[in-house]
Amino acid sequence: GRNAKSAGDTAELVTRAGGQGVPIVCDHSDDSQVEQAFQEIAKQTGGKLDILVNNAFKDPGSASPEVDKLLSSGAKFYDLPLSVWDD
Numbered sequence: 241g242r243n244a245k246s247a248g249d250t251a252e253l254v255t256r257a258g259g260q261g262v263p264i265v266c267d268h269s270d271d272s273q274v275e276q277a278f279q280e281i282a283k284q285t286g287g288k289l290d291i292l293v294n295n296a297f298k299d300p301g302s303a304s305p306e307v308d309k310l311l312s313s314g315a316k317f318y319d320l321p322l323s324v325w326d327d
Contacts, residue, residue, distance in 0.1 A: 243265070247264065248263040260284075268294065304323075
């Protein structure tokens with residue numbers, strides 16, 4: 241789940257290794273939260289973003305037998321229909 245402490249701990253590891261970790265907790269299904277996340281990143285880094293780690297999951301096979309069949313046969317995410325990724 242979304243956990244500010246875990247995100248902060250990971251960002252601290254990045255910072256200790258010489259980078260600049262910016263922990264952001266964001267619901268990727270909410271466009272306004274995504275926009276706010278990128279605004280915060282821009283504010284903290286001067287607009288520089290080298291690596292973005294998204295830890296988001298929505299079971300694409302849960303709503304469609306066709307997609308479930310593709311996934312069961314070993315399909316890669318890019319083999320799935322675009323409708324899977326568009327709410």
